[in-house]
Amino acid sequence: MSYYLDLAFNGLVFGCMYALMAVGLTLVYGLLRILHIAHAAVYAFGAYVAVIVANGTGSLALGLAASIGAAALLGMAIYRALYQPLLAYPPYVPMIASIGLLVLMEDGFRIAFGEQGLTFARNPYPTQLHELAGLTVNTVQIAIVGAAIACVGLLALVAYRTRIGIGWRATVSDPAMAASFGVDAIKVRYLNFAIGSALAALAGALIALLNNFVEPSMGFVVSYKALAVIVLGGLGSLQGTLVASLALGLVESYGTIFVGHFMDRDAIAFLFLIAVLIVRPQGLAGLKTA
């Protein structure tokens, strides 16, 4: 029985990681209808900054702070330099630019920091074990789940209880109307990218801690999954994204054990996506609009 609980917990950890990534993507998509594939590069960037600063200063906290801050700036820069000039074109145009940026940055990491990747100089966390309801889990896994809950909870709070949040939601559903009420659409966009990128960087840093390893191509694997998640979730819906993240994490966790000899993990994930879309073309929580 604890075997299935083990699998479930693993699925949960994965799901939380996907959630942290997917929230950023959903924020961008909800506002601009752009599939921000370069988000994965921000994730990897966050991981690299965390390792380098932590190793350089000896403080993990500083590494995390630097990672989140730098990524927020990077996200906003990406919007300004890459997407804003292309908003007039059909959405696949900025998507191609996004793919280009991902490829460029990942190769840049390889050239700048080596193919072999980087590790933390001091990282006792993945081996710090705790007993939780009969399961053995480590500190980083708990941190990932905790971070996901905290961030998403905070976002929900902001979105529904504060003026900024209301303004954001208004801009997403009707930019013109929101503008006429004095909401600055541009500020909202920058905020979106900043928050989304900060979350991606946090995810990257946490994964770097979990694996004690940062490599140039770490973004690729997660990027498509995160895309699958937001499509599943209904493109633009925060709740849908969360449900989809957790669902995907669990499906992968159980799927690789039971169907793993028939197709690999990525195929399982996408099969799940396609199956859902066949039944519900608008995603798990999407509105049946356009």
Added chain:
Amino acid sequence: MIPATDRRPYWAWPLSALLTLWLAAVGPACAQVKLGFQAPLTGQAATDGKSANIAAEMAIEKINTGGGVLGQKMELVTYDDQAKTEEAVFTANKLIGQDGVKFAVSGSYSASGRAAAPIFQKAAVPFISAYGVHPDITRSGDYIFRTVHLGPPQGRAAAKFLADNLGRKRVSVITMDNDYGQATFEGFKSAVDRFGIKVLGEYTYSLKDRQFGSIVASVKRDNPDAVYVTGYFFTAAPLVSQLRSAGIQAPIVGSQAFDAQKLIEIAGPAVEGVYIVGGLNRDRDVPELKEYLAGFEKRSGYAGENVGATVYSAVRLMADAIGRAGSLDPAKVRDALAATHNFPHLAGELVSFNSLREINMPMNVNVVKEGKFRHYAWIDDLQLLAPPTE
């Protein structure tokens, strides 16, 4: 103003120009022996490609400082094949058609070696696959040789090691799902009955995976006496860490590709005591090995491992065969290669090539002790390790 003593005679410049021109013209005539070399310098396999490249260059330098081959210098013509079949085909054609190489070494992965071999065979160019393990590589023809153990013998050796050296018979197996992992696992399975091993569970993972929660949970449920894992350092390091974190204390036996310093760097204390079948024996008291390890670490910034060592030896072997053949005729060099006897490979004594041009060579087993790879045992049952003959 140039002092009088420093002023060169007025005919110095035209003379040196003439000299340069003459050397340039005559240069190609003082021909260098070109050795074609394919390695994955970019792409997924770039880490090994870098090792292979450095090792090959070191080998060439060693050869040339020792007088070259048959009095001529050897020159490396390197192409990046990105470990992809179409690039391998393309660069092989380039080496033969454009660069006119008569000898070649593959410092790349299986798929690329497999694609390139038939092309070199057709052109009658002796070709050594340094560490590519696809079985069909040597089946391409009699000009194709391989200087690394195939997957199946590695698997069989692991079975023997588990049963005879460690006395563990209830084993869970975790394999990576590429050709190397599959082939090694096939070899392992073929020997389990002979050594009385019971396979409690078989699990596969993808090269892209870094989190193995499902597999770890399953192995924990199996509760084996030992775990056999195939993988590269970037999958093995997290996998072993996670196995240990889950409380699995059983000995872990890893495959050849574990054998990289990065494994220890990433996984730290978790890999203490892990055994590696087919790892490079760095403790051998052989001067050339020590020289190689020191030089490699200086150039690359990381400690030497299997991939580099086999590539280095493959290049040295090619030069050695040319020397023994006493001629640059590819057919004669091919025969010399086939007749190789007790060649000093960096990983051990390359006893001979069999009829399929696969190596007869003992296999080393390392153990990770105090953060270093130490020699633990030799598997020298050459019959058990015997590669296929067709």
Added chain:
Amino acid sequence: MSAYVYSLLAIIGINVMLAVSLNMISGFCGQFSLGHAAFYGTGAYAAALLAAGGSTLPLALAAAVAVAALLGVVVGFASLRLRHDFLAVTTIGVSFLFVGFVRKQAWLGAEMGISRIPPSGLGNEGNALLIVGCALATIALSLYLRRSWMGFAFRAVGDDEDAARSAGISITAYKLAAFTLGTGIAGLAGGLYAYFTQFIVPDSFGFIVSVMLMAMVVIGGTGSTLGVVMAAAILTLLPEIFRFMKDYRLLVFGALLILVVRFAPGGLAGIGRAVLAKARAR
């Protein structure tokens, strides 16, 4: 001509076929597909299996086209239900599904792939000529299509589905037609590729290849046959011409993509048209 030149021609020819056929689906008909490599792979595997089983060249290639087109129709049906963004991600899924499935199937060679594919019997030169011939035929078809009624219908569907529907154009029929045609050609390219390398592995048909092909279409100028042909040829040749670029290949590729999209979204074709317009205006 050396084997090197023949293999160069072969690779360019195959890439041209793939890019032009993708252009039919994504450029002409506006159905954004990041899964084209899956059809390429399907064709390659179909031809490889038949060839290894003793079939003749024409039969193996016909099978490649048929199987790929069949898969194309299936994905085409998906495009009927899904809008742009969903379709894009679904096609990404198709790419991953293909590789993820094939590498686990023993009868398809799994990770080892299919080796010892018998030669086509045409020799290096023959192979290269066949591929170039097929590539030229593909270009001709594409150019004809653009001027034909079908091409007009494709573009109508691509530009504005609702308007096209109200003009009486059967969206279903034309979307499916675009997919069938485009994927069939990709399958043919796959079959030719199988004979060229005589050894195929699943990794040669992964998502990155799909991305490269889409990049060729975008850099060439989505919708323009000649632009796409030029982009395919240039992107294939570039690493060869600039050997030093080998290590920075992906870096340059990514940068190129960004620059083209950002400053010349019409691609090479757009630049070409602008230059021509300026020349005429003088």
